[in-house]
Amino acid sequence: MNKLIVLALLFTIGLVACKPKPQAIAINSPDKAYYTCSMHPQVHLDHDGNCPVCGMKLIRVELTGASNKTNDRITLTATQIQLGGILTDSVTKQNISSEKMLTGTVSVNESKSEELSAKIPGRIQHLFVRTVGEKITTGQPVYAVYSEDLQEAEKEYLLAIQQEKQLQNTDVDYKQLLSAAENKLRLWGLSASQIKALALSGKVSATVNVLSNNNGTVSDILVHEGDYLAVGAPILKTQVLDHLWVQAQVYANEAANIKENNAVNVFFPDLGWKLIKGKIEFTNPELSGSSRVNLVRVSISNDNGLIRPGMQAYLSSTSANVKTLAIPVSALITSGNGEIVWVKNADGSFSMRHVVTGAGNRYYRSVISGLAAGEVIVTNGAYLLNSEFLFKNGDESNKTKMSTLKS
DSSP states (O other): OHHHHHHHHHHHHHHHHHSOOOOOOOTTOTTOEEEEOSSOTTOOBSSOSBOTTTOOBOEEEEOOGGGGEETTEEOOOHHHHHHTTOEEEEOEEEEEOOEEEEEEEEEEOGGGOEEEEOSSOEEEEEESOOOTTOEEOTTOEEEEEEOHHHHHHHHHHHHHHHHHHHOOOTTSOHHHHHHHHHHHHHHTTOOHHHHHHHHHHOOOOSOEEEEOOSOEEEEEEOOOTTOEEOTTOEEEEEEOSSEEEEEEEEEGGGGGGOOTTOEEEEEEGGGTSEEEEEEEEEEOSSOBGGGTEEEEEEEEEOTTSOOOTTOEEEEEEEOOOEEEEEEEGGGOEEETTEEEEEEEOTTSOEEEEEEEEEEEOSSEEEEEESOOTTOEEEEEOHHHHHHHHHHHHOOHHHHHHHHHHHO
């Protein structure tokens, strides 16, 4: 019985071993093709259909034999180039400017902020301004105050007027007395129209309205009705919103390129990337604490009132144009070993090339090494080539790391 079982097992193993294995697609076979997705070139199937990633219709790619993969070269069909949107251009010298982008925040222009304080002692009988954010104008009543000292000053002024009219003592300069009494009322906050109204009525009022001496938006109210005020006590604070600051921070090693009076472009993402031109009006000569950053300030106009304190902004500062060998930023791919570009060869294939770039802006980067003038590089669709290369050759960065470790 045991012999029969052993024979049966050996027979079964023999059948399995003799079963033909499924054949993989021969990549280098000239009569084969595969199907891929123009949006996901890593997809390679042996049959037509839809992309398993995005559902798009797969495209047929004819294999071109050994020429399709020669070491580090990639050859694409005309269909792949068209669907991948691959564009090329020659490497030339460009007039480029170095651009520095800083992240900033809109804040109030403190140089235009003001505070209304009490000029006379007394008690607040009524507040006319009660809401933060309310706009006030010059001459607008802010609060009504009861002040015995102010009443005495008004009586002195009315008495000086009466003495000037009635008394004829040549030893007394009644005009000087009247002028001194009037100046006292002005210093205590009464306007010219209020003093004129007092002279016409000839009566001292129980309360006097204190008027605003500036235009602005109320940012803080520091008193309540019924409060007693001492001379110099703060009443409210105002700020001007038609002129604002944009403040940003720059690291110490970059501060040398950011100087006062440099022209900058200020962008506001919350306003559809609205652009306002300005200039740097202040750079803090002292670094900020342990963060080792420098404060940069730009003054901007806000005539339409769309920009508000607290909004995010971006400051773009550019240097003078320099003519140098440069490539579009869209051509660069950052890998684990630095930056690479794809170069088009004379036979129509594409090769990977490591480059070293320098200063630049949002559109172009200067080339320090790796490319020569006249070479043709891929300016659009480089990631498609990179994906195709990695699919067929593996991760190039890992191979480089392994060879470095072995050496």
